[in-house]
Amino acid sequence: MKSLIVVLSGLLTCFASVYAVEAPVVMFSYREIPAIVNQMPNDYELETHHQTPSEFNLFTRKLVSSCPSDAYIIIDQPGVSLDDFYPMENGILAEDDSLWTHTRKHMAFSGTVYTGSVQLNSGSETDELHLDSLTNSLIKQCYCQIVDVDLTRDDGKPFDKYIDTRCRIIRVKFDPLPTTSFSRLVTLTANDEMINKIMGFIPSPFITTIYTSSSPTEPKSHHTDPIFQDILIEKKDPRHRKQWENHIGIVERRQKEQAQYHKRPSPKDGLPQFQKELKPPHKEVGWARARKYAEKVNTKFVWQWESDTSQIDPNEVLLISNESLVALIASLIAGGxxxxxxxxxxxxxxxxxxxxxxxxxxxxxxxxxxxxxxxxxxxxxxxxxxxxx
The missing domain is CATH 1.20.5 (Single alpha-helices involved in coiled-coils or other helix-helix interfaces)
Structure with missing residues (x-):
């Protein structure tokens, strides 16, 4: 009898060490990614979308396969659970709704949004999120550079600010969440503000954010509604699907105009200085050259004919100073x-x-x-x- 009890206690211990834990996943990208949007489930009003670790890894590969963003923020929050995304149901918030304010704001401006959970087995080495492999894939496919956020800096900055649009992987590793409800609320609110600050330090608006946990905690209650259900329903509405273009269209056109002045770096090369990228790789022709020459001399009007007239913008007007205009009229009179x-x-x-x-x-x-x-x-x-x- 004693041996049977010992065996049963050992089995219970082994079972407890490998029980399933759901890790919440929140993902949003400012651009619309058809490979993700077209495969999103339509039953957001019914239940939460659950994934296995292998399905999650395949999902993230599809997400970054086309290199849709200039920066990828990968956030690992130890100790987070599904209960933290349903504060009203768990009595964490009574009248205050400031939790996840910045995250919800950025999700509302995004073209691709996903929320769900990944079922992890505690104590198993095979069922992992493989965030390091995702980082390696971004480095190989999108030529990204890793930037680790230092949360202990004295100046309050998450990292050194940069001004170019080279691809970056912003890795964030928060401290484990406390167990008490009030301290947990304060920590989650501060981390949400830190995420907003990190996104403000990135010069490009094209950002993809993945928020999850490699070591989550078991939720106290079962949740059927998806995380941020109202935002997901709004994004699935065809009338609201293209709203992100209104927010980001102007910036995208500006990015395309500036892209011709930058060469795509080789994956073997290091990050060049920004001053080296300022020099345009091609020669200026047409009206642009004439305008620059006229501004430099300030007394001459230069006509620069271009063989390819399609590159000449008729809307551009070359301004002539008063001195050059008087000189031009005088030369015409003298010639006559x-x-x-x-x-x-x-x-x-x-x-x-x-x-x-x-x-x-x-x-x-x-x-x-x-x-x-x-x-x-x-x-x-x-x-x-x-x-x-």
Missing amino acids: LSILCLKFSFGLVRGEKQSKLEQDKLNPSVKKSDNKKNEKESEKPSVTSRESK
Whole structure:
């Protein structure tokens, strides 16, 4: 009997060490990713979307396969549970609704939104989220650089601010959550503000955020509604599906205009200095070159013809200063006067020739006498040459 009790206690211990724990997952990307949006379940009003670790890994691979963002924020919050996303049901919040304020705001502006849970087996080494493998995939496919957030900095900055749009992987590892309800609420609110600060330090608006936990805690109650159900229902509505373009369309067009001045770096190269990327890789042509030259000289108007006229923007106007305008008018007047002087002088010469011809016609005898004199003068040197002989 004692041996049976020992065996049963051992089995219970082993079973307790590998029980299933649900890790919450919140993902949102500012761009719409068709590979994710088209596969989103339509039963958000019914129940939470559960995934296995292998399904979650496949999901994240699809998410980053097309490199949709300039920055990827991977957040690991130890100790978080599904109860933390349902504060009103668990009595954490009575009248205050400030929890997850910044996260909900960014999700409302995003084109791709997903929430669910991953079933992890506690104590098992195979069922993991493999966040490190996701980071390696981003480095190989999207040429990203890793930036680890230091939460203990004295200046309050999560990391050194950068100004270029090279791909970054922002890794955030929060401290484990406390167990008491009030301390847990304060910590989650502070972490939500830190996430908002991190997103504000990124110069590009194209950000993908993954919030999960590699070591979650078991929820006290069972939740059937998905996390942030109201946002998911709104995003699935076809009338609201394209709202993210209104928020990000202007920035996206500006990004495309600036993309021609930057070369895509090689994955083997390190992160270059921003000053090296300022130099455009191509030569400026057309109106842009003419405008720069006119601004430099400030006294000349330069026409620069381009063989490919499709690159010339007719809406661009080349401004001329007052001095250059006066010089241009003066040169035109001087050129006109010189042309008139040439015409006048040419007319005088032509008039003299015509007058001589008319005189020769009127006095033919004078012309004959002149011809005889010329003949006599031409014969004189021949006579002198004979005498010398």
